[in-house]
Amino acid sequence: MNCSFFKGLVPGLLCSIVLLAACDGGNTKNNPKEKAKVDTLANQPAERQAVSTKTYVDGIISRRKAIAQQLPGISPEAAVKLYNSLALYVDTALAGMSDNETAWLDNYANYYAEEKKKIVPPDSVQRTVDLLATAGIEPWGIGEGYTELRTVPTFYTQLFKNALPADYRSYLQLNADEDTVLYSADAGLGVSFHEVGQRTLNWEQFLETYPNSILAVSARESFERYCEDYLFGQDNTPSFENWQDIASLNQENKDEYLSFVQKHGNTKTAAIVKLFLEKLDTEKSMDRLKQDIRKEIKQAFAERVELLPAQAGFGEAQVNQLTKSVYDTVPTEVANDKVSRALDSLQFFRQDGNTYCLAAFRNEIKDGGAPPSGWVDIWLFKNNNGSWQHVAHELNAGGGGMYGNSGYFNGLVKLGGHSTGIVIVGGITHMGSNVFWDDVLAFSNDRLSSAFSLVTDNSYENGSGTGQCSYNKWQMQPVAGEENYRLVIITGSCMSSNVPLEKTVVPFKNGSYSVPDKLQDRGI
Structure with missing residues (x-):
């Protein structure tokens, strides 16, 4: 077979292309029972x-051609493997091509010709x-004179059509529809409220x-992003005439919100939206309004923790008084370095009928x-018939990072x-490495214990840009008949976009969640 275009490929990519397709490609009949042949990158971040x-x-072209030949009669599950394989390669390619073409991408917006009302670049x-267009790649202005390379909106939907499971089809179509216009630029919305x-x-x-x-x-x-933008706008397209005045909601925004509530x-x-409108009459500050609405948005698709407003008679002074006896015994230096301690957050909530x-x-x-x-450090206090009492604490409960950072x-x-x-x-950011993690404690029966730790973001940036990027996103999932929820972890690649690759479900067992070691490795 004629494979002259393979010349110059790195060995790993060469192997992947050979797996996906023969160069003449036209003599192979599709077998519905044949397993999908997937790129070797399919199950790992690129x-x-x-x-x-x-x-x-x-x-990109060879992969799209090979996938198109395999799709007829293929199972939805096999199609997902092909999608992951292609998306991973395309993300890697976009990052690499963006580095290669930096010189003209940085100047692309300057090629705009006023008389022709369009970009007219040099030959x-x-x-x-x-050349990029032959692979479905285009330069895309993102505002403030910046241009990036991206796939055209229909890149995946036109190729996979109905081969993927329903959730993938819906997800990709929603993104394709949204990507036909620039959503936000110059700290302002590019579409209507x-x-x-x-x-x-x-x-x-x-x-x-x-x-x-x-x-x-x-x-x-x-x-969550759209909901917050819908209610508050962005810096240069706010929903309020005055960011500091909670009574200054633009009338056209108010009309839009009232219409939305009526229709949906x-x-x-x-x-x-209804809660937002109600709080305009009850909240005293914009900061408090944003805080309340953001918490509501965050809990829209999660089992709700009953959060409470600040409680009268209990604040920073009382917390400092109740923690003093312990902190008086804690060293103020570590290896001759002074430790600076400060109260960062107070959060009131209700659990099992008690106020904490x-x-x-x-x-x-x-x-x-x-x-x-x-x-x-984490401390818990309980309101016992009007008297606040210390019930649990954990020093060095989690967080941390280099240069003495505490986390939060x-x-x-x-x-x-x-x-x-x-x-x-x-988290840490050091010499090109960026690693962030979540440490989660469980509070139950007035006791604190470690629930799990999980690396959420792990990337490395060399001198020419991001060389590796992966993430672990998590949420809790209730299960009928189980007192404790299950931990659901989605692992994916974030080289140029967001490619979910693997779903891990961890049940509660022996007092905690046993997260796989590979998802806890901080590399430090």
Whole structure:
């Protein structure tokens, strides 16, 4: 067979292309029972190596051709493997080609010709743009004079059509529809508030239809982003005339929200919009309004922790008094480096009919250089017939990071019928490595214990850009007949976009969640 275009490919990619297709490709009959042949990158986040733009383009074209030949009669599950394989390669290719073409991408917006009302690049650049177009890749302006390479909106939907499972088809179609216009640029919305509301509703409908999809976590992120933008806008397209004045909601926005509630009154989004309108009359500050609505949005598709407002008679002074006897015994230095401790967060909530207050203290080593790590302490107090009492605490409960950073408390989640999870975020950014993790404590029966730890983001950036990027997103899933919820982890690649690859379900067993070691490796 004639495989001259393989010349110059790195060995791993060469092997992948050979697996996917023969170069003459036209003499092989499709066998519906034959297993899908997938790229060797299909089940692991991609790591980029230096490859020419022409080679990347040829690689995309050959993969699309090979997949098109395999799709007739294939099972939806096998089609997902092909989709993952292609998406991983395309993400790697986009990152590599973007590095290769930086010179003209940085200037692409400057090629705009006023008399022709369009971009008119030099011939040398146009030839590259034409080459990219053969693989379904286009330059896309993202505002403020920046241009990036992306797949055309119909890149995946036209290829896979009805071969993928219903949740994948719906997810890809929603993204394709949205990507026909620039959503946001220059810190402002590029679409109307009405359109943002419709996008929010679309993702709500997806989550209602496919709650257990591997794509649900990403769909929740889209829902949350659009819902917040719908109600508050962005910096340069706010929904309020004055960001500091809670009474200054634009009339056209108010009319839009009232219309939305009337048309979609039984939806989660409408309930949030209605609460937003009600709180305009009861809240005293914009910061408090945003805080309340963001919490409501976060809990729209999660089992709800009953969060409470600040409680009269219990605040920072009382917390400091109740923690003093313990902190008086704790060293104020670590290896001769001074520890700086400060109360970071107070969160009131109700569990099993009792009112609690969580206090999170940051412990930082500000002058310790790179090696020392800070940490977060967690304290729980209980209102017992009007008297607040200390019930549990955990020093060095989680978080941390290099240069003495402490990490931070990131919220509460429901872990079970009688258990609340306390999420602490830690992370490092050092010499190109970016690693972030969640440490989760369980609070139940007035006791604290470790529930699980999980690396959420892991990437490496070399001198020419991101060389590797993976993520683990998680959520809790109630199961009938089980007191404690199951931990659902979605592992994926984030080289250029978001490609979910694997779903891991971890049951509660022997007092905790046994997260696989590979998902806990911080590399430090």
